[in-house]
Amino acid sequence: MELANIEKLIEKYFEATATVQEEQELQVYFSQKNVAPHLEQYQPMFQYFTDLKAEKSTRNVPLKPRKNYLKWISVAAVFVLTTSLFVNEWEKQRLAEEAFQDFRMTMSLVSESFNTGASHINYLTQLEETTNKIFRTENN
Template sequence: MELANIEKLLEKYFEATTTVQEEQELKAYFSQDNVAPHLEEYTPMFQYFTDLKAEKFTRNVPLQPRRNYLKWISVAAVFVLTTGLFVNEWNKQRQVDEAFADFKTAMSLVSENLNSGASHINYLTQFEETTNKIFITRNN
């Protein structure tokens, strides 16, 4: 391969603009024995990438059975949602009951005041009858 071409490819490689084919050319160049002396410092890097690609993981990894957390999370979510709705309805009912009790108290006070006012109307009726008697006797 031409040395100028390799230097351009190296420059593109470090700028992260090379294609896969260009990277393979660089790996092929640095895997051979006759590398230019000023480019020998890159040989271990490309050799490492080649070795890394050939490396395989051979140890057995015991797989544990997958626990079904999603099922329990959904059960908990339904429980929280149901509890929230129940508490909300309970608070609404309690507020309605308190409002009804307040309304009942207010109506009781209004009723008491109306009844005491109605008892005074009886005195006014007697006063009017007496006044009418006085005026009728005077006019006659």
């Protein structure tokens, strides 16, 4: 490999812009015996990475069976959500019925007041008719 190319790849590697293929080229270069003297300082690092890839664990890791907490949590969440929606709708219905009853009572009071005012208008109409009769008979 060309030394200038290796130096560019090292630069790209430390800038974290090297591709996987370029990293593999560096590993191949540094696994050789003939490495440029000014690049020998990087050889142990790449050798460590090569050794690390070959390393395998022999420790037995027991896997515990997973409990079905998630299933019960989801069931509880659905129950809570459904209950809250039901309570919310029930509360809306109750408030709507209260508002309707308040509206009905208010309209009843308005109707009574209107009817009372309308009965006084009848007296005013009779008074006006009588007054008109009196003034017509005097003017004639």
